[in-house]
Amino acid sequence: MPTTAEAAAVQRALVELQRCLVDLRERYGDVPPVRRLVNDADRLDIDLAEVLGLPASAGRTRAGAAARGEVVEVPSGTDDDATLWTAEDDEGVGGFHSTP
Numbered sequence: 179m180p181t182t183a184e185a186a187a188v189q190r191a192l193v194e195l196q197r198c199l200v201d202l203r204e205r206y207g208d209v210p211p212v213r214r215l216v217n218d219a220d221r222l223d224i225d226l227a228e229v230l231g232l233p234a235s236a237g238r239t240r241a242g243a244a245a246r247g248e249v250v251e252v253p254s255g256t257d258d259d260a261t262l263w264t265a266e267d268d269e270g271v272g273g274f275h276s277t278p
Contacts, residue, residue, distance in 0.1 A: 202215065
């Protein structure tokens with residue numbers, strides 16, 4: 179298992195890599211090779227968290243994706259679990275609840 183200093187060095191390198199990837203995206207656009215590099219960096223972040231025994235970092239990388247201005251697409255045509263939205267209000271529309 180890596181030492182704290184090793185882990186910190188890898189984390190700093192990943193942050194710098196992600197910063198550089200933002201610059202690449204700005205220069206070359208959202209092209210497949212740049213998207214693959216971003217995905218690879220996210221994968222490295224997830225794997226490092228696993229090696230260190232930290233909680234899954236998928237949420238952290240997705241948050242990083244949003245911070246970098248990436249659009250995280252949700253495929254259409256997938257069936258949503260309707261129970262996820264039970265008792266939820268539409269933002270800006272106001273509350274409405276159906277009674278069973």
